[in-house]
Amino acid sequence: MNRVTHYRKKKAMTIAILMEFDVDLDTHIKIGEAVGDEPIKGLILHAGGPSEHGVHSLDVWETKEDSERFFAERMVPALKQLGIEGGPPLSYQEFELPYVLRG
Numbered sequence: 001m002n003r004v005t006h007y008r009k010k011k012a013m014t015i016a017i018l019m020e021f022d023v024d025l026d027t028h029i030k031i032g033e034a035v036g037d038e039p040i041k042g043l044i045l046h047a048g049g050p051s052e053h054g055v056h057s058l059d060v061w062e063t064k065e066d067s068e069r070f071f072a073e074r075m076v077p078a079l080k081q082l083g084i085e086g087g088p089p090l091s092y093q094e095f096e097l098p099y100v101l102r103g
Contacts, residue, residue: 019058029056
């Protein structure tokens with residue numbers, strides 16, 4: 001398997017999304033459990049950890065469309081299941097990644 005992927009020639013580009021939410025780490029983990037263990041199409045990496053105001057969430061996606069589909073089809077229902085109002089994140093940054101190295 002080729003560990004290096006160049007996306008410059010493709011229409012869809014890998015993206016990283018860094019968000020901060022006003023929830024604690026335990027809540028972040030419960031949300032992940034509610035999303036379930038079924039594979040998430042297009043997700044390369046998810047990481048979360050405590051921040052100054054709650055929790056940081058970092059996701060790397062094959063495409064922006066994969067991210068949008070996940071939030072609509074999996075994240076929103078998980079939040080509703082837990083009775084959590086899915087408001088906007090405290091901060092949101094999105095980065096295009098034309099070069100990806102897989103471990």
